[in-house]
Amino acid sequence: MEQNQEIRPESPEKTKMVTDDLTNVPVSPTKEAFTPIDTDVNDGKIDKDVAAADLNPTPTEKLQPSESDEEIDIPSISESLGEEESSDLVTEQQSLNPNPLEPGLPRARKRRRRKRFFTEINANPAFPRNRRSSVGKELDSEALTAMSVGFPVNSLTEEEIEANVVSIIGGKEQANYIVVRNHIIALWRSNVSNWLTRDHALESIRLEHKTLVDTAYKFLLEHGYINFGLAPVIKEAKLRSFDGLDPPNVVVVGAGLAGLVAARQLLSMGFRVLVLEGRDRPGGRVKTRKMKGCCGDGCVEAMADVGGSVLTGINGNPLGVLARQLGLPLHKVRDICPLYLPSGELVDVGVDSKIEASFNKLLDRVCKLRQSMIEEIKSVDVPLGEALETFRLVYGVAEDQEERMLFDWHLANLEYANATLLGNLSMAYWDQDDPYEMGGDHCFIPGGNETFVHALAENLPVFYGNVVESIRYGSDGVVVYAGDKEFSCDMALCTVPLGVLKKGSIGFYPELPEKKREAIGRLGYGLLNKVAMLFPYNFWGEEIDTFGRLTEDSSTRGEFFLFYSYSSVSGGPLLVALVAGDAAERFETLSPTDSVKRVLQILRGIYHPKGIVVPDPVQALCSRWGQDKFSYGSYSYVAVGSSGDDYDILAESVGDGRVFFAGEATNKQYPATMHGAFLSGMREAANILRVARRRASSSTSNPAK
Numbered sequence: 097m098e099q100n101q102e103i104r105p106e107s108p109e110k111t112k113m114v115t116d117d118l119t120n121v122p123v124s125p126t127k128e129a130f131t132p133i134d135t136d137v138n139d140g141k142i143d144k145d146v147a148a149a150d151l152n153p154t155p156t157e158k159l160q161p162s163e164s165d166e167e168i169d170i171p172s173i174s175e176s177l178g179e180e181e182s183s184d185l186v187t188e189q190q191s192l193n194p195n196p197l198e199p200g201l202p203r204a205r206k207r208r209r210r211k212r213f214f215t216e217i218n219a220n221p222a223f224p225r226n227r228r229s230s231v232g233k234e235l236d237s238e239a240l241t242a243m244s245v246g247f248p249v250n251s252l253t254e255e256e257i258e259a260n261v262v263s264i265i266g267g268k269e270q271a272n273y274i275v276v277r278n279h280i281i282a283l284w285r286s287n288v289s290n291w292l293t294r295d296h297a298l299e300s301i302r303l304e305h306k307t308l309v310d311t312a313y314k315f316l317l318e319h320g321y322i323n324f325g326l327a328p329v330i331k332e333a334k335l336r337s338f339d340g341l342d343p344p345n346v347v348v349v350g351a352g353l354a355g356l357v358a359a360r361q362l363l364s365m366g367f368r369v370l371v372l373e374g375r376d377r378p379g380g381r382v383k384t385r386k387m388k389g390c391c392g393d394g395c396v397e398a399m400a401d402v403g404g405s406v407l408t409g410i411n412g413n414p415l416g417v418l419a420r421q422l423g424l425p426l427h428k429v430r431d432i433c434p435l436y437l438p439s440g441e442l443v444d445v446g447v448d449s450k451i452e453a454s455f456n457k458l459l460d461r462v463c464k465l466r467q468s469m470i471e472e473i474k475s476v477d478v479p480l481g482e483a484l485e486t487f488r489l490v491y492g493v494a495e496d497q498e499e500r501m502l503f504d505w506h507l508a509n510l511e512y513a514n515a516t517l518l519g520n521l522s523m524a525y526w527d528q529d530d531p532y533e534m535g536g537d538h539c540f541i542p543g544g545n546e547t548f549v550h551a552l553a554e555n556l557p558v559f560y561g562n563v564v565e566s567i568r569y570g571s572d573g574v575v576v577y578a579g580d581k582e583f584s585c586d587m588a589l590c591t592v593p594l595g596v597l598k599k600g601s602i603g604f605y606p607e608l609p610e611k612k613r614e615a616i617g618r619l620g621y622g623l624l625n626k627v628a629m630l631f632p633y634n635f636w637g638e639e640i641d642t643f644g645r646l647t648e649d650s651s652t653r654g655e656f657f658l659f660y661s662y663s664s665v666s667g668g669p670l671l672v673a674l675v676a677g678d679a680a681e682r683f684e685t686l687s688p689t690d691s692v693k694r695v696l697q698i699l700r701g702i703y704h705p706k707g708i709v710v711p712d713p714v715q716a717l718c719s720r721w722g723q724d725k726f727s728y729g730s731y732s733y734v735a736v737g738s739s740g741d742d743y744d745i746l747a748e749s750v751g752d753g754r755v756f757f758a759g760e761a762t763n764k765q766y767p768a769t770m771h772g773a774f775l776s777g778m779r780e781a782a783n784i785l786r787v788a789r790r791r792a793s794s795s796t797s798n799p800a801k
């Protein structure tokens with residue numbers, strides 16, 4: 097048995113590379129500070145055959161805190177169940193079956209109660225009745241694919257309207273455009289490893305619609321709906337966006353998903369780009385830690401996602417596209433989530449279903465109430481938590497103790513989904529993004545999400561350890577200040593988290609418009625924390641990915657209320673316990689040793705009565721997202737008094753197209769998610785291109801400008 101006290105810095109090679117990079121940065125860099133981008137273009141046309149359509153996506157004591165996580169290595173004290181795990185990242189492991197599932201286990205607990213989105217497609221007037229043949233079915237299937245990517249069935253998105261894809265909104269041209277757009281999306285999604293050419297898109301569409309194909313293809317390409325990602329042929333492609341012109345330069349602040357995606361897209365569009373990142377690693381709130389440790393029988397290791405982890409809905413998800421391009425198998429989070437009473441007994445299935453149904457019904461009632469409130473007394477909002485509790489009392493739901501504990505568990509689950517107390521959530525708008533939810537299974541990526549991050553960051557000019565302190569913007573351009581360095585550019589893209597904007601860590605000169613400052617203040621930004629524990633072996637069973645535990649004390653309902661098992665995907669016997677709501681705040685004030693002891697006490701309360709020994713973990717890690725100065729929290733939510741519009745305001749550029757904003761908290765449709773961050777990066781790359789073109793054409797027509 098070995099106590100591993102080695103402090104493992106995150107990715108030492110990366111740290112070194114960063115230092116090397118920094119020595120190359122001039123003290124007062126001007127435009128020369130930009131890494132020159134290969135201007136060898138191949139006109140963006142890479143002709144490849146598109147393969148046959150497959151529309152379904154393939155699926156101790158604290159040591160040294162790294163950033164703000166606290167890591168402890170604990171020697172195993174229990175070796176009695178020492179059968180060791182093989183660590184296969186991909187295949188399901190053989191069950192040790194210490195905990196055979198009792199019959200009639202409860203269903204999966206999704207992060208939110210979801211509404212479905214796909215129900216109305218057959219009633220869609222965009223598809224005339226006489227086409228409901230095989231062509232009709234194909235159109236439906238293509239429309240479904242486009243819907244899964246976020247396009248409405250029979251109308252245009254705001255982006256499309258802004259891009260003038262049709263001359264008249266709502267006419268026949270629009271209906272035809274939508275069919276063509278859906279077709280192109282579906283065609284590319286059928287083989288995301290290929291570069292879909294305009295000619296290929298034209299092949300299956302009558303020539304009379306060539307203009308529509310040109311328009312739809314250009315829109316989809318420039319907005320990152322097709323030909324995006326990490327397939328080799330796509331990574332190499334360069335568009336000729338600035339033929340004969342000096343390409344503008346852009347400084348991207350932040351190398352999280354939004355910043356990385358935007359930087360890649362801007363480079364492929366022909367911009368000169370550099371990325372400034374305060375940390376010594378890419379990924380931001382996507383952070384995978386390698387955990388390892390040894391005990392009596394040998395050593396174990398696993399990759400733990402301590403930030404963004406689950407791909408919440410794989411249909412249409414751009415990260416699902418990346419997974420296919422990289423050949424990464426996805427692991428569906430299985431639809432079983434047993435809940436345990438404090439005694440360790442499994443919650444009665446009947447009671448569980450009854451309370452879940454009552455909980456959902458109360459939420460429905462709250463939705464109806466708010467509908468009338470919004471219609472009649474427009475500006476009034478109340479906390480979702482208060483409304484739910486009032487309704488619970490009125491309808492006499494969950495009155496005995498077991499039911500109450502179950503009800504509390506659902507509340508904690510909602511607090512996890514929204515990273516805040518229900519008392520902070522806007523009853524009126526907390527779920528404003530529900531209609532856009534990505535459909536399909538919730539999935540894990542084997543080896544953790546850093547696989548995406550590293551692939552996205554590869555060969556990008558990211559300058560680590562550069563903490564941006566201020567951004568000055570004006571009609572001539574932008575200067576970004578980081579320590580004693582200045583970076584001059586034509587445009588800047590700020591992707592820092594809402595927590596950083598709220599804190600005022602970056603000064604904007606001139607000050608951001610009042611409207612934006614108010615939205616930053618109104619929109620919520622909350623906390624979720626995790627304890628990742630690597631055990632010497634899997635004692636909880638291989639057949640589940642999640643389980644939960646109930647508590648008698650309502651005030652601690654979010655404390656380790658849900659466990660994720662990453663045994664199937666992380667490479668080792670890894671359990672992650674979630675801390676949500678009030679408990680997430682308290683958690684950051686406790687020592688990691690005490691927190692881990694508490695989790696173990698809970699786990700032993702569940703498993704010891706079953707005769708299953710819970711060993712000490714060989715390594716444990718406690719996140720501290722609230723204390724992280726590059727995040728100050730976990731993700732955004734709609735606070736009382738805020739609404740989905742605040743996400744849009746956060747996304748607005750300032751300084752007449754000089755400073756742009758991306759990141760999860762700028763995405764009204766997909767906030768608080770990894771894919772939301774990704775899509776916001778794509779969106780802003782397209783916006784930057786639009787503004788750069790506008791500026792280039794106005795300076796060509798008016799060279800004095």
Ligand SMILES: Cc1cc2nc3c(=O)[nH]c(=O)nc-3n(C[C@H](O)[C@H](O)[C@H](O)COP(=O)(O)OP(=O)(O)OC[C@H]3O[C@@H](n4cnc5c(N)ncnc54)[C@H](O)[C@@H]3O)c2cc1C
Nearest residue numbers: 350352353354374380381404405406564759760769770773
């Ligand atoms: C605990 C936790 C669990 C989550 N679970 C899920 C999940 O299961 N599924 C899901 O889809 N999403 C989840 N999320 C949300 C998801 O991780 C985020 O929405 C997404 O990663 C945000 O990406 P971003 O690019 O917008 O921001 P970030 O990833 O935060 O990137 C912003 C970057 O800016 C940098 N930065 C900040 N300040 C400065 C500065 N002054 N100068 C220079 N650089 C700076 C930061 O270091 C960071 O790298 C979770 C998040 C957390 C914290």
